[in-house]
Amino acid sequence: MDFLRDPTNKEELFSFLTAKIRESNWPPAKTIYVTSGETVETIGAGTRMQNCNHEEADTRIMVHAMHAVEQGAKLLDVAxxxxxxxxxxxxxxxxxxxxxxxxxxxxxxxxxxxxxxxxxxxxxxxxxxxxxxxxxxxxxxxxxxxxxxxxxxxxxxxxxxxxxxxxxxVWMTVAEVSRECRELIKCCCKRECSVCKCVKANVECSPLCKCKYIK
Structure with a gap:
C-alpha cells in the first residue's frame, strides 16, 4: 500500500479513474456523478450538483448521499x-x-x-x-x-x-483456507516451535516454514 501513501499518487489515481468514468458508455437512464478536485461532473440528464470544496471524502460522500435522497433515490446496490x-x-x-x-x-x-x-x-x-x-x-x-x-x-x-x-x-461466507488446506499453514519460528501457527493448528512444520525444527 506504499503507493497510496504518496498524496501525489492518490491525486493521479483519482484523476485517472475520473477520466475513465467520463469516457465510459452509460445507459441513457443513468446519471453518474463524479468528482474531479472541487468540480462535480454530471454525466447524463440528471439534476446537476454544485461544486464541492470538502477536503475529506467522509464529508463529501454525505453531500452526494443527501443529493441522491433529495432526488428520490431509494436503493443502494452494487451490480x-x-x-x-x-x-x-x-x-x-x-x-x-x-x-x-x-x-x-x-x-x-x-x-x-x-x-x-x-x-x-x-x-x-x-x-x-x-x-x-x-x-x-x-x-x-x-x-x-x-x-x-x-x-x-x-x-x-x-x-x-x-x-x-x-x-x-461476517468476514466471509466460504470456508477458511487455513481449515480446508492445512498444508498451507507455516510458521516463522527462530527457535523451537512452541506457540506458533503450526502448533496451534496441530500440524507438522513443512518446507514452507522458516524454522529449522521439522517435527
Missing amino acids: DEHFKKLESLTVILYDRTSPLSSINEARRELFCQKNRTMDKLPPTSDALQQHVRRAMYQAGIWTTSRQTQHVVPSPQDFAWTKVSGSWVP
Missing part, C-alpha cells in the same frame, strides 16, 4: 459489473503490474509465483463482497443522517451477524 471493476481496482492496489481482473486469480499468482505470504495477499472475492456490502449499509445510514428516527434494514442483510447480543462482521 455484478460494478463489483468486477472493484475487483480489478483491488488487484492493482496489491500488484500494480498485474494484467488480471479476478482477485482470486491474483491471489493465486501472488502466492504461487511471487511468493507472497498469506498476510500480504488481497482479500478473496467473497471477503471483498462482504466489505462492499458493509460499506453500502453504512452509506445507507448516512443518507438518513437528517432524520430524527432511523428506519434502516437489518444489518444481517449486509454482512453482519449477531453474536452474544452484539453485531459482528
Whole structure:
C-alpha cells in the first residue's frame, strides 16, 4: 500500500479513474456523478450538483448521499459489473503490474509465483463482497443522517451477524483456507516451535516454514 501513501499518487489515481468514468458508455437512464478536485461532473440528464470544496471524502460522500435522497433515490446496490471493476481496482492496489481482473486469480499468482505470504495477499472475492456490502449499509445510514428516527434494514442483510447480543462482521461466507488446506499453514519460528501457527493448528512444520525444527 506504499503507493497510496504518496498524496501525489492518490491525486493521479483519482484523476485517472475520473477520466475513465467520463469516457465510459452509460445507459441513457443513468446519471453518474463524479468528482474531479472541487468540480462535480454530471454525466447524463440528471439534476446537476454544485461544486464541492470538502477536503475529506467522509464529508463529501454525505453531500452526494443527501443529493441522491433529495432526488428520490431509494436503493443502494452494487451490480455484478460494478463489483468486477472493484475487483480489478483491488488487484492493482496489491500488484500494480498485474494484467488480471479476478482477485482470486491474483491471489493465486501472488502466492504461487511471487511468493507472497498469506498476510500480504488481497482479500478473496467473497471477503471483498462482504466489505462492499458493509460499506453500502453504512452509506445507507448516512443518507438518513437528517432524520430524527432511523428506519434502516437489518444489518444481517449486509454482512453482519449477531453474536452474544452484539453485531459482528461476517468476514466471509466460504470456508477458511487455513481449515480446508492445512498444508498451507507455516510458521516463522527462530527457535523451537512452541506457540506458533503450526502448533496451534496441530500440524507438522513443512518446507514452507522458516524454522529449522521439522517435527
